[in-house]
Amino acid sequence: MTIEFPHSIHATQPSEQWLTDPSICAVNRLDAHSDHAIRGPQGESLRHSLDDSNGTWHASVVYHDSSLLERISQANIQASAREFLTELKEPISKVRVPGHLQTDGLFPHQYVNQQYPWDGHAQLDAPDIPEHNRVGVYARDFMLSPREIAALLNSRDGLGERVHLTFDGAAIALYVWVNGVFIGYAEDSFTPSEFDVTDVLREGVNTVVAACYEYSTAHWLEDQDYWRLHGLFRSVHLDVIPAVHVQHVHAASDYDWHTSRGLLSGTIYVNSSQTAHVHIELLDAREEVVYDEQYMLEQGSSTFELNATVQNAHPWSAEDPYLYALRFTVLDDTNTVIEKSHTRLGFRHFELDPQDHIMKLNGKRIVFKGVNRHEFGSDCGRALSEEQMLWDIKFLKQHNINAVRTSHYPNQTRWYELCDKYGIYLIDETNLETHGSWCDAFGTVTEHRAVPSSRMEWLNPCMDRANSMFMRDVNHASVLIWSLGNESYGGEVFVHMSNYFHEHDTRPVHYEGTTWNREFEHVTDIESRMYARPQDVEAYLIGSSELGQPRKPYISCEYMHAMGNSLGGMKLYTDLEKYDLYQGGFIWDYGDQALEQQLADGSTRLTYGGDWYDRPTDYEFSGNGIVFANRKPTAKAAEVKFLYANVKINIAEDLSVHIVNDNLFTSTQNHVFVARVLIDGVEQWTHNYRFNIPALSEQTVRVDWPDAQLFDGKEMVLELAYTLGEHTAWAHAGYEITFGQRAIALPERPVSEIHPSAHIVEDYWNIGLRTAQAEILLSRQHGGPVSFKRLNQTDDMVVRTPKLTTWRALTDNDRGYQAGFTRAQWLAAGRFAQMSGKDFAIDRKNGTITGTYTYTLATAAHTPVTVVWEVDSSARVHLTATFSGNHNEPSNPLAFGLEWMLPASYTHTRFYGLGPEESYADRHNGVKLGVWSTTIFDDVQPYLLPQETGNHEDTRFVELTNQFGHGLRVSAHAGSTFAFSALPYSSAMLDEATHQEELLAHTHTFLRLLAAQQGVGGDDSWGSPVHDEFQIDVTKPVILDVDIELI
Known part of the structure; x- marks a missing residue:
């Protein structure tokens, strides 16, 4: 289950040295595992959320000094959260969790793109960090009643249950204490940091303290183009881990499109303090069991292999995101249920065909019609709610966007679940960007300063980030490609990361950074570039570039920089889809990054870099979205929707209608084509049609347009719109997906003009x-x-x-x-x-x-x-x-x-x-x-x-x-x-x-x-x-x- 490097070490006391040692990225942190849902015997939740936006979390801001960690560790273990913070002798504020220290007014805001936040204030010399290092110290009390403590701590009665404390997202370096006892340390802001706290919990009031540092060596690896936000920005929770527990699920759900069979394989990891057995069931969307099996478990850690075939399996794709449920029921020797858990799977076969070098889904060439997406909201930074994520998902579907690159870090687990459910393809990207370490303000490459490059002191944290993402997200049908990170140059570290993904999974590996250092281009299976002009992309595709004949499929991992009033010329890129090796691109980017700021008169504005007196800054460069930061669509979105549509409608000069269906698997039979005639822009006639055009085919169809002679006017516009024929999870019946139009000049008719007299x-x-x-x-x-x-x-x-x-x-x-x-x-x-x-x-x-x-x-x-x-x-x-x-x-x-x-x-x-x-x-x-x-x-x-x-x-x-x-x-x-x-x-x-x-x-x-x-x-x-x-x-x-x- 783990990989061969010391990604986490053990310690009983915190050390400030970890902040400046790049090789140490986790202390006492538990191994990463899949994000399958865990339930109790009756299906009840075993999670105790510590999230709260109503003031049960408090925080103070201090500057790090050599005594800070010791002072926290020596605090009164009986002290409440507020009493503990009082001892720091700094102002105490109520804060939101999930949230950011910046959006709660405790840390200064700062937006930078490529440059590091301290550029010009402190020397840029990796792995050094600035001496002036703010620390947001969080504290919260939570109660455990006698009944709860008995339920949580059965391990003390020999039943083996454990309690884990998890921070799903914490920036940028995290120290944790519970009831005065040091628990652990973790970096990597965007994957879970999980610790065993069983032995320190007590009946009554318990206190958790989390110190979030502004700077550590982790910052060298998190130089993404975004607002530099800190704190506990994702959920914090306690989880009861039953005595026999499905710890990790690696389930490969392949699909044989020749025979329509689903091929389920993989490995299940179980921790068991007693003998037990596991009942496994695979259920379809109607909750009918299509496979079940029993496995016996011995005391200790066990693994067993999944190997099943599902006849007439329903395949998963963005067009038809059909999911199965893989359920695990753990029972003891008396058949008493100990744990229930499950994960959702989609049968699909995604490959990079070695013969023609084309990426294919279930045997069909795929084209990614994608966007890059930061997790961001104008009111909450990266602490997105499910409501905001669901708005994004529906917007993507409504605008014919089928793919997202999680730029440039793993997103919340809930995002992947929604992409599985609604049908969005994902490039899942490792939390790694070091752009400012190797490229200066004028684009000059300084290879000797590059991080991580081939510097082995950075191998452990980079591998740890790749492993944490992979282990958590491995079962999601929506994840088609693993990405090693963004704009971090090349080097041997990327060779190790690429090998890791290839050794553990069949999905292709993506990395654009090697375009700057072709010595390492073998780490990526895909030719991926940023902002190459259409003619340069075409040169690669036809073999006239300096690389010669293309040997890899091409994607534009970033293109169409949608900053402000932009997105002009997008059709020049989508026209490249005529080349088989061009497999789409990802617009930069989905949403503006702008934070709300209240002005003196009580009004609110959206801010960009520099508005908070942050220096250095990159000002309005954060405004590149096809939606505004407050989730209102921009005018640019209409262009994306039209050019990304899988159905193309052309009304010819002879008034015939040619329809191309580029969907891979879905015909048009369940949709309605709405024909309209507009005279001088005003609708005068409409009629509905149904045309059944199979996937990946085209037809010329007949529309009985009315005779132009019936209408008075200067111009007739013929329009055929392609609409939903029934309600979906993302839009109502009648929603327009795309359209085609043709304007026709009508014969001029004589008009008698009266010429009034004029003075x-x-x-x-x-x-x-x-x-x-x-x-x-x-x-x-x-x-x-x-x-x-x-x-x-x-x-x-x-x-x-x-x-x-x-x-x-x-x-x-x-x-x-x-x-x-x-x-x-x-x-x-x-x-x-x-x-x-x-x-x-x-x-x-x-x-x-x-x-x-x-x-x-x-x-x-x-x-x-x-x-x-x-x-x-x-x-x-x-x-x-x-x-x-x-x-x-x-x-x-x-x-x-x-x-x-x-x-x-x-x-x-x-x-x-x-x-x-x-x-x-x-x-x-x-x-x-x-x-x-x-x-x-x-x-x-x-x-x-x-x-x-x-x-x-x-x-x-x-x-x-x-x-x-x-x-x-x-x-x-x-x-x-x-x-x-x-x-x-x-x-x-x-x-x-x-x-x-x-x-x-x-x-x-x-x-x-x-x-x-x-x-x-x-x-x-x-x-x-x-x-x-x-x-x-x-x-x-x-x-x-x-x-x-x-x-």
Whole structure:
């Protein structure tokens, strides 16, 4: 059951030397074991939880000194928790367990990505740690009544029961005492630390003390990109261990897809203080027994082998997560039940095929449509509740995400149970990252400083972490791949870790770090890279990279850096699924890491690094999620949902519908296809269909679309949506999984136009046109309208004359590739453009006026722009803005169009275009063409750092109105489309703010009308620009062509 290294030592007294000795990671800690559930004879829980958020735990913060551990060990063993802490002579606080010392206000907050938290404060020289080392000392009392002590401590009557105290998660180094007696020491924040406390418990009040250190050598191994949080952040509990106890279960539940047989094998480890026998049953989901067996046990430790075949087994997959229950009933010689325990299994065969180098599940090539996921909540840090985990699971399923990499540590046990139940594939990752030890701020590799590398003093803690994860999680069907850790370079330590997994299990081993040191690439079975650009991934797949012909399957263990307004160009990656060796990727990442902070006025904001005066810090680099930290979906999630869908729907030009079903095992027969016809964005017809398309096949199906001649309008949109046909555990019947659309222009029908009379006034400064309802003034001086309003309203649509814009509020990705430097001229280009010419035409016969304004942009090449405001006799405006293109400009603009300031009362938006979420040139697949209603406030995506937001591509019209329905309607002219945003903030305001709450109170509405805006990118956020095809080519003309009218 154990591996061949001294992962835990024995000691009766604590030592501060363990904090600085990397080879010592556990003292008196019990061996890791599987997380199977243990129950008493009647199925009752044998667990006594010590979790409490209501103040039964207290804590004080002290700085470590050479006497601290001795003082704790010599405290009065009769002292209560509060009395004990009083002796430390530091303030005492009530704290939550599970929780963090930071979120309870006792430790300072700090977020860093790659650098170690003490970089610049203390020398970085592994294994040294900072001298100033905070310690959170927890204490809690719990009562054991005479009845409870008798039940718990039968071992003193010779019956052999034991009591274990377990900390499921404690950061970052943990010392434990119970009733004044030193119990043990443990590192590895993310796997259980379990100790035998049987001999120190007593009737009445018992006191547990836990000292959580801020720093130890373990910190060198836990340099993940996250908030550095400490304390008891997972459950703490006492468990009664019966006299005969199933200690560990290693059950391999293989599946032979040729014969539909389930193959159950493995080893069961039992500790027994007496002779007994174990009854084993395997039950299906209907709780019908499909296998049972009896095993006799002798006194002492026993092992026995499982070996069973289940005919017609129901296989497990993310598409159909069918689970069996493996139950163990331990009985004594009189057939009295001593213990009941169980674990859940899924029959599935996962392999890396040695012939074609493809990973396969139950014989089928798998594609991971995944995300990296930190355990995180804005209100609780990493102390997630089951409710939060369940929200995450349902979100993943609803957005067609089938896989999670547990970046970069083992998650709570409950997470694996939920992934087994709901169907999520997992890369289970060892708690190991040392990025800051071997790579500096400029990406320079300092191999001689790398930890763990080939330094054998680090072997024990690394092997211990791998073993602890493996032993706990070995039986989970959802775990398909073991990962050695993250961004920790290469070295012999990883050879040992990889060999360990291969010796004990058949699942593939993953490790990306060897891409930095190809000498050790044999430790990983998978070619795994981070943030490789699509063309570089394709080069590997077709054999044109420096590695030659590919010998391993490829996954992008991190890709699409979703920082802020990002995730542009994702389709370039999902298109690579056409290559068999490309087996998907994991977006970075699932959720923003932002912590709630209460402000002086009582309001709450979401914070990033530096907001707590933490230094060093990496600021907003923690905001990379497709959901916000408060678990509200971002607009980016719609793109993920569409591109990750296993069913693809294409409506062809001849109106036939081609459906591809990429599910590995599931047909479409239990789903409903909903056909719709939209005329000018409004639904006019719908009909439901059922098509039975087998897994891994495609068909062209018939939909009886109605005749276009039946409808009046300019455009018909055909839509076919794929929806759930029945309720599931993660969504209700009717939930839309994906869709396909095709827009068709309808034949124009003659419309008789009435041209009302208009009064035109031509004067020195302005040219005015007035009708019975409206008035507009074109200024000779200001380059456009200075007034546009209804005659019966006081509000004017023009606060200031609309201005040219060639800029946008920089996104995180823009900043990352230094667009502020390389594109700086475009910030000034439109804002400070010089009007170089103007011309006015008046047609009194037809009642029209035209103002043509020529501008010279404030750029290196002085590119000209022409803006024409043509007003007809009904006060309807035809606006064109033409960017002529210029080969002499040094860079591409970020946008081109006009920014219009309107009164603050115009807050309601209705538009016909891609929505309802924002969209961009490289992120628009997951939005639909239709008519959508929103407000200028709801269209602001609250990215951690304010930036470009709210854009809508392929717009046919937008209406911006006040509460009475009056306002502007902007329509695409003559079959063109445009992009727009309508927000309470200008692009300059968004550019200047560093937090959402810094944005000024709403004083105006800002309407951006754009001919084009470049995409948002997402290959990474530190150097990769937006792909060329999603930029605005400065050498080519760009034209904004719209009609504007008052409504």
